[in-house]
Amino acid sequence: MQVKDLTVEELKQLIQETVAETLQALLADPDEGQVLKAEVQQQLLESLARTQSGERGMTAAEVASKLKLIW
Numbered sequence: 001m002q003v004k005d006l007t008v009e010e011l012k013q014l015i016q017e018t019v020a021e022t023l024q025a026l027l028a029d030p031d032e033g034q035v036l037k038a039e040v041q042q043q044l045l046e047s048l049a050r051t052q053s054g055e056r057g058m059t060a061a062e063v064a065s066k067l068k069l070i071w
Contacts, residue, residue, distance in 0.1 A: 006014065036044075051057070064070045 003011065047057075058066070061070070
């Protein structure tokens with residue numbers, strides 16, 4: 001079957017399905033099902049605790065400067 005043979009409703013359905021499949025592919029988590037190493041999990045928990053206690057991290061400008069992204 002070719003696109004020219006589809007009804008308007010069939011074409012709309014095809015487009016909706018294509019968009020839904022594309023969004024699922026783009027938004028899928030490539031790390032789903034993976035397990036964090038214990039040390040990485042600990043670092044994340046410590047970072048979260050610091051943030052929740054009000055501690056602030058580096059600003060975007062500080063990160064950019066540290067990585068020499070500002071010229």
